[in-house]
Amino acid sequence: MTNFLALSANGLANGSIYGLLALSLVTVFRSTGYLNFAQGEMAMLSTFLVFTGVSMGLHIWIAVAVAVVLSAAVAAGIQFAIMGPLERKGHDVALIALLGLFLFINAFNGAVWGLGSRAPLALFPSGLNDGIQVLDGDPPLVLSYAVIGTWITVILLLSALWLLLNRTRLGLAYRAVVSNRDSAGLVGIPVSGMFALGWALAAVPALFAGVITSQLTGTLSFTMMVNVLVFGFTAACLGGFDSPVGAVVGGLIVGLVEALFPFFVPAVGNDSGLVIAIVLLLAVLMIRPNGLFGRMAVTRV
């Protein structure tokens, strides 16, 4: 039983990472309509910015704050410099540009920070005894601060995003663009500015997804986000591409399924999470392509 709960807790922590990345994907998708294939690599780049900040002697949270600003600026810059001018050429072109970005950022990171592994980041206390014992037993159920911190991060970020989008004029403008791009433009909302806002906002959960991935998996390398991107897409698909809450819920479900499926079906074996995620993705596409929280896409012909 404790084993089951511990697996679930870890699954929910990993799921939170997927949810965070899915939240980024959804934030970009809602305004621009792109599936941002470069999001994982952008998260990885942000994580390395934090790494550089930390190795320059900054406290990790200050490094995170600096990296948030830089990452958001880079993301908005990408929208203005690359994606914006491609807007009228259609979505397939945008997708290819994003794949180009994917490859470029990945290789750029390898060139700047090297191809080897670095010491993982620790956003939350990561010592062996840094945790809260929730249940007695053998073994006792201990939730590490990293796991709890991950959960809190997801809740805070989702709330902050909700407040920003639903309680501010800026958020109203963003939602206007999401709901009807042309009309929003006609009433004077800077549409391309809102696209850039979507990109900049997406950089924040992506950064946390990257940093927390680094801590929870104990890795920091230029390939660390490729798998996470697949999980993130599965989560976004499961939740529905136009729903931020759906993205997080989808992430948690994917994390849980990944953790618990091998528990119930031991034949699957460990470390087949990716295959489980893909099967889940295929199942969602077969059964409910709009996801749990998504709207049915209606095209006018």
Add this chain to the structure above:
Amino acid sequence: MTVSPVYSRRKSMAVLGVAALLLALAPVLLSQTSVLKIAQILIFGVALLGLNLVSGYTGQISLGHSAFFGIGAYVTTILVTDYALPILLTLPIAAGLGFLVGVVTGLPALRLKGHYLALVTLGFAVAFPLIVIKAEAITGGANGKLLTSRWALPTNTPSWMTQLSVTYLVILVVTLLVIGVIRNLGRAGAVRTLLAIKDNPLAASVNGVNLTREKVASFALSAAITAVAGSMYAMTAGVVAPEVFGLMLSVQLLTGLLIGGSGTILGSFLGGVVLVMLPEFTADLIGGSGANMAYGALLIAIIFFMPAGIAGGFTSVSRRLKAPGGRTAAPREDASEAAPRDGIGEMASPQGRS
């Protein structure tokens, strides 16, 4: 409507014949290093012909072609090394398996509008090396697997008739066969159906095209062709390893296709040239991950400045030269005008919009 050179049959047939003849002489005339290089170009060209079928004609983007390439390579390596099958027999088996996996991955994604194919195949591309590593007993795991095969050459052959030369000639023949298959598709109207789907899915389906069936069939055929290319890759490389067939290869293939010019046969082979030569240039300049950086930057530059790729650039230039009175349009506008037919470069259809 002007037709692209794919369809102007007699002239391109002659060009193809001359090219094939010259290429067949390569082992006699050129050094073994050059022969290997041409072989690699042909292999990537065939892989791109496969990718072209799905990305150039139907306008869907596949990230799974690295895995199909890998499937072909592993099928040949395993069947020859462990089961002592004749190496030529593994080519159709690779194609068959590629087709099958193509149907399985394509079916759920291609029923839907939008970029679900890219999504599903992304997962497939990332998972493929991990699956290979996990199935260590069959695939040799992370260390890779050697392909042990030698052609039985008659004694007292001329000195140019090496193992590599024979492999090269086999590759050349297979390449010509694949080109023949694709040209026949064009003749049978299948390619026109695909182009119709790409230009306007709704109109195509109103005209009686079964969108899902056509898309899945072309995707699976595309997977099969790329698997054959992978199979030939194993023949020249002599060793396969899982990390070669990762997601990066897929993005590189897409880059090659776009640089060469998607939607044309010539473009696929120009793309092959880029894929073989570019890493060498960048290795001298930047080294390490330089090639991927160059691919990424090129991919973005190409859709900005040359949406129809190199081959598209040729066609639009030659068309302008032929046009009576000459056109005054600036080259860039011309390229983008040609693109809706030639490349993914200019997909104007509204699919994928939310």
